[in-house]
Amino acid sequence: MSRYFTEDHEWIDVEGDTATVGITDYAQGQLGDIVFVELPDVGAMVDKGKDAAVVESVKAASDVYAPISGEVVESNSALDDDPALVNTSPEEDGWFFKLTIGDKAELDGLMDAKAYANFVESL
Amino acid sequence: MSAPNKTGWKPAMNADGEMMAVTATYTGNRALMLDEALIFEIGSTETTGVDLPDAPLPAANRLGGFERRDPIGLPGLSEPETVRHYTRLSRQNYAIDLGLFPLGSCTMKHNPRLNEKVARMPGFADVHPLQPVGTVRGALEVMNELAFWLIELTGMHGVAMSPKAGAHGELCGILCIRAALEARGDARKVVLCPESAHGTNPATAAFAGYQVEDIPATAEGRVDLEALKARLGPDVAAVMITNPNTCGLFERDMKAISDAVHEAGAFVYCDGANFNAIVGRVRPGDLGVDAMHINLHKTFSTPHGGGGPGSGPVVLSEALSPYGPLPFTARTADGVVHLVEEENTGAFDHTQSFGRMTAFHGQMGMFTRALTYILSHGADGLKQVSEDAVLNANYILRSLEDVLHAPFAASGPCMHEAIFGDKGFAAGLSTLDLAKGLIDEGFHPMTMYFPLVVHGAMLVEPTETESKAALDQFIGALRSVAERAIAGDESLKTAPHFAPRRRLDETLAARKPVLAWSDPGMD
């Protein structure tokens, strides 16, 4: 399994033909207390770089973009009852959705953990 | 005035610096600070505060079997309990009647009570919107008279009276623009709004089917005319501008902006939220505006009512007037005022109307109040209104710019509102903390974090209905709280200390929404 990061502060785990997407610890820290996560429907097609989910704090709503294109095969229903998981476990239990990988080449431009850490450092 | 900060005084301490003993009471109340339970907790479905015939529905009714069998669950209170319940609730509210209410952009000015008396005259309050027009001539006359003065005061060509609030008026104006463009077969796609715009502007444009793009601003807080000109093109339908803008500055280049927009074939929408700064002195029509809504509660003193009802008539240029919504009033040469609806648009040359925005004629109850206000102030008074509003705001700006960061202080005088930022506050203290500290001083806070272009923005609008003494007390209080924020007074982070409630947990409210009462024991 390998993990990639985007400049929009999403992480993506790739395992075989499916990928899991969430937002990074840095992102949740910037957003503050998460009160609601709107997830894509299973079966929905998402396009790389386009809105796929929405994450809300009390005073802000932020779009979460799909890091790659694909079909949503599962969304994290635990977030419906407990959106705070995004704050407490952003890069594990607080994952957003899983999708099929349409085109592995789309992963090429993404960062690895070290590159992302440097990117955050530079902000 | 004493300088409590220098002695290290904090709200929970007495004059000697000792923590005050907090004495619990049996009721939880503190003298005049009275908590009040919900009607669902104190009322019952058997109790009623009205005297009506106690007869059940007749068995031989005409309800076709749809008669209600199960209880609704609506609690009732007797009249004395009702009066006490709402009176107690009222005392947990801040209001203009209690003190200065410096919400920038919202314009909390005194609400004259004559307005209330007039709105309640039976000929206005007790008439039905669909009565034969021959029985409501006076009501139509009020609508028409107000419409006339709104046109005169703005230098425009026409006015749509039916929009129910400012945002509804914005929608009306943008729909007029879209209708006008469609009528000439011009499908433009983009509306330009400054970043400092009210959130309703982009929301309105998006609803009307437009893509929204930002207009760049200059460092001094105004529209960047050259950048705007560069962006204008055949895809731009309209430019939405607030003038005076939300940084409290007059857009000096307004006429040049309008000319450029018109040259590019687009229209100028002016958000009239700040018209109160220039009423009686400047007419937006002279600046090339095509449409502008007027919040009657801001400029013409109708009450805010805890969040509405508003009223948002939209004045229109000659180019847009033919597309205005139905219904409206029109006076014919014989002096008679008519109601123009779907059926008689032909007779009044208004067949291009984009349609109807609301069931009836608009906010009549606000029309009577606004007309009463306009006639009370008259031409000289309205001019004095905007002058005093601007004077009061500049007095606040210049009295506080030494202690609070005033990002546009060098851009010239402000109009009716002064803007400050949080630069210089001690680490960990924010605009929010300052605002809550102001609550303890007995003032409603200013508008916070708006506009977005100033970090930790505080937008202060005193309005013209404050005395110099009230302004001086407010300036003293804001100075004191600002000094505490700069000095890093931690007690601000837990303010307010003296309000009916301490800070409320908004995260809990949003994570586990409880939006209606449910009976204990019920799921």
Next chain:
Amino acid sequence: MRYLPLTDSDRSAMLEVIGASDIDALFVDVPPEAQLDGPIRGLPMHASEMAVEQHMRRLSKQNLAAADAPFFLGAGAYRHHVPASVDHLIQRGEFLTAYTPYQPEIAQGTLQMLFEFQSQVARLYGCAVANSSMYDGSTACWEAVAMASRVTKRSRVVLSGALHPHYAEVVRTMAKFTDDKIAGAQPALQAQPDNAGLIARIDEATSCVVVQYPDILGRLPNLAEIADAAHAKGALLIVVNTEPVALGAITSPGELGADIVVGEGQSIGVGLQFGGPYLGLFAVRDPKHVRQMPGRLCGETVDADGKRGFVLTLSTREQHIRREKATSNICTNSGLCALAFSVHMTLLGETGLRQLAAENHRLACLAADTLAAVPGVRVLNDTFFNEFTILLEKDARAIVRDLAEDGVLAGVSLGRLYPDLADLAGGLLVAVTETTTEEDIHALAAALKEKLA
């Protein structure tokens, strides 16, 4: 000028602090050519309170107030008695002159009232959640249609032919600017609403079906049947109610399967006011739809000391945060009208509301029977609550105008509502409330008898 506290010496002292020579120096950014050279022309100078009051009273007297005539108008606005304490309480300055409760620590009065209001509306409508109000019933109706499109991601809207024509017109107007496709219909003068015809128009592309209950002709459609049909196709049922007093006598739309219930709340506490301000009510049956609702919502929470308190919540749906992605551009509610509604509803309570509804229905039945006995008059409805349609052998609109000159406000003619539909010209909507006396009913019957003779 009585509303301006500053004296000339105050003004001078303040200009000195500012460092400005005179007031014009503060308007230096306004180009001179954009400034008027004097006060607005034509508008008189300021006037005393007495003079303005006299002027407005003269205009007021040119109207025939409902209380001064036998009065039978309805069609979306109803005349009910409003207890004196309602107007007293809404005029308390702490309610009247407060702003939107954005600082909850000093706005618990408004917030608790809104929470109670939302709870009252939710119960009245048989729904889980109501918002803190919209502009009026017609705009709430459009907002419901827009919400249904968001929820279902479909765009075909089926309007009942018996939806208030002005509500339908608002929906049609707004839909011109969205992707929604409106399938409307004309009302048919039948004793029963045409449920079968409506159901036949629902298909797999339908986002919602909009039905009025009681409908524009006063009839009671079978909502449960329409709900089942709509749900079978994956569409939402929106029910519009323009007379909330009816819900003291008939089963609520939510209990009958409506997904979104909207309506006009003016009947309770607000008064006629020539059409506004009124009170839009908006509720959803299923709490899962809350985040797609438009408008402000008030919710319960606790403060830093653990005491119960209320805040505006879920505001990420709204324009001031979501900007171009908001659920609606609405920026207010109808706060003071919501307060009037809530106070009046608290005075009524369940017992009072049911008594009020029963009295309305009793008098409406009396009126229907009395008018049915007038030669040339036929009562259309099999079912009604407090408003029904009568069919006259002559043009009803002309008769209404004639009767108004004789001092009888006879009702709303279908010709006024549907000027283009000649086959409806004989129709007259007659609304009867607890304010209608038996003498009023007999006066209307006698007047109609004379005009139809």
